[in-house]
Amino acid sequence: MGYTHYFHYNAKSKTWQKAWPHLIKDTKTIIAAAGVELSGPESPDGTVATAPLVSKTKGIYINGVDEDAHEPLVIGCKEYLSLGFVKTAQKPYDVVVACVLLRAAMLAPRAFVIGSDGDWDGVGDWGDARRLYRSLWPGDELECPWGEGDVVGVLVEDPSGGSTGCCPS
DSSP: OOSEEEEEEOTTOHHHHHHHHHHHHHHHHHHHHHOOOOBOSBOTTSSSBOSOEEETTTEEEEBOOGGGOOSOEEEOSSBOOSOEEEEOTTOTTHHHHHHHHHHHHHHSTTTEEEEESSOSSSSSTHHHHHHHHHHHOTTSOOOOSOOSSOSTTOOOSSTTOOSBOOSOO
């Protein structure tokens, strides 16, 4: 199974559409502050990883580099995603992934729901992401964004939203 973060969002939610441009800007801030080497999608020939992708029109694609890569965080901007997940194996880029997910949940709490195999209160796991988040947004009150259950059965705002389009035009 592996160390996994889970997320569920409704791309058609007005709350999510309003939060999306802020998440793009804030993801760039997180990446700059984290000091972790990151990569993005492979080049078209499939041989070279590119820089992380953070775009209002193309979405978010973040992974580690070389042996510090595992599975990418992908938050698309063309499709509705009922449930996503990313296995980071607690590699160094996990702090960026967790902080981006946390920021998304804070910007759109009813439209973006997260869960994790990690321990919220522990020194490791979410501790590094919480410290990074607090250094960037010290005025936000952080609490564990997931409950006892998982995100599979959690409804997000406007749960009957369509199947396409999360990026505001």
